[in-house]
Amino acid sequence: MPERARRLRPARFDDLGLRRALGDRMLPLLVAAMAFLAALALAGSAGAAALVRHWQEGAAAALTVQVPAPGDAAAGGTGTRLDAVLALLRAVPGIGDAHALSSAELGALLRPWLGDAAGDPALPLPAVIAVRMAAAAPDLTALGARLGAAAPGTLVESQGVWVERLTRLARSLQACAWLVLAVVAGVAAAVVAVGTRAGLAARREAIEIVHGLGATDGYVARRFARRTTALAALGALLGTLAALPVLAALAVMVAPFAGKPDAATVPAELALGLPALPVIAALIGWLTAQATVRRWLRRLP
Numbered sequence: 001m002p003e004r005a006r007r008l009r010p011a012r013f014d015d016l017g018l019r020r021a022l023g024d025r026m027l028p029l030l031v032a033a034m035a036f037l038a039a040l041a042l043a044g045s046a047g048a049a050a051l052v053r054h055w056q057e058g059a060a061a062a063l064t065v066q067v068p069a070p071g072d073a074a075a076g077g078t079g080t081r082l083d084a085v086l087a088l089l090r091a092v093p094g095i096g097d098a099h100a101l102s103s104a105e106l107g108a109l110l111r112p113w114l115g116d117a118a119g120d121p122a123l124p125l126p127a128v129i130a131v132r133m134a135a136a137a138p139d140l141t142a143l144g145a146r147l148g149a150a151a152p153g154t155l156v157e158s159q160g161v162w163v164e165r166l167t168r169l170a171r172s173l174q175a176c177a178w179l180v181l182a183v184v185a186g187v188a189a190a191v192v193a194v195g196t197r198a199g200l201a202a203r204r205e206a207i208e209i210v211h212g213l214g215a216t217d218g219y220v221a222r223r224f225a226r227r228t229t230a231l232a233a234l235g236a237l238l239g240t241l242a243a244l245p246v247l248a249a250l251a252v253m254v255a256p257f258a259g260k261p262d263a264a265t266v267p268a269e270l271a272l273g274l275p276a277l278p279v280i281a282a283l284i285g286w287l288t289a290q291a292t293v294r295r296w297l298r299r300l301p
Helices: 003-008 026-057 081-091 103-119 140-150 160-202 204-212 217-258 268-298
Strands: 062-067 095-100 127-133 155-158
Touching (some): 026 160, 062 081, 081 127, 081 140, 160 204, 160 268
Antiparallel strands (some): 062 127
16 A cells, blocks of 8 residues: 555545454354353363372372271280381381271261161271371382281272373363364364455455555455454453353362362463463464465455
């Protein structure tokens, strides 16, 4: 566009008629739907990561030791079998804490399976010791052998296998969430491209006239890109805001499984990702519109 014509043009003058060619309804609504799905996928990824951290810091660091006939004399002849196992556990490096569950605690754990019989003192139940491991966990095989020597029949149960399986499941869910985000970004780019092509077709005559008067490909592409960028950012903002109540409800339901009494703590991934959605949508709109318009202009006679 010649410099003199640019100076004579009023501010915010829509010389290509883009407000009519690229309406402010359909494109923002479609991008809003994409942003809504992206917000849900991002929340799914953040939730899966939080569950992995909770499982690794919680169940993976816990052991359960069962001591049958806890009141009998220990192999060494000093104290009971339960006392011998507790003393050995508390002396092992890497054990942070070890305490025997009381009869009330053990009865509460067994009541869902045994009913009222769980509180029967005549029921021959083993003593159960809850063990919390420190950062450097001991060799469980060697520990089990030492406990078996002190009190034959003692069982050591680790949650490591289940934690590993649950961790793999959570990682798979994270990968699926990121795949959904990639698909959503691709669909958003396709929506912007289709909308831009529709606008080019609707304003073909005006574009050809302005182009013939000296407007460069970059000038026309920038005008379309500005319009689509604004519409995409607006749509993504609306979609993100619409997703907030849904995410809040999901956070309340997931919080107990992540070891949190409430949903007051927002994962950093989610706190950074949600505000970035309108920015990313605007970037997709700008790049897609630029590429689409320049490709279309190169085909003009």
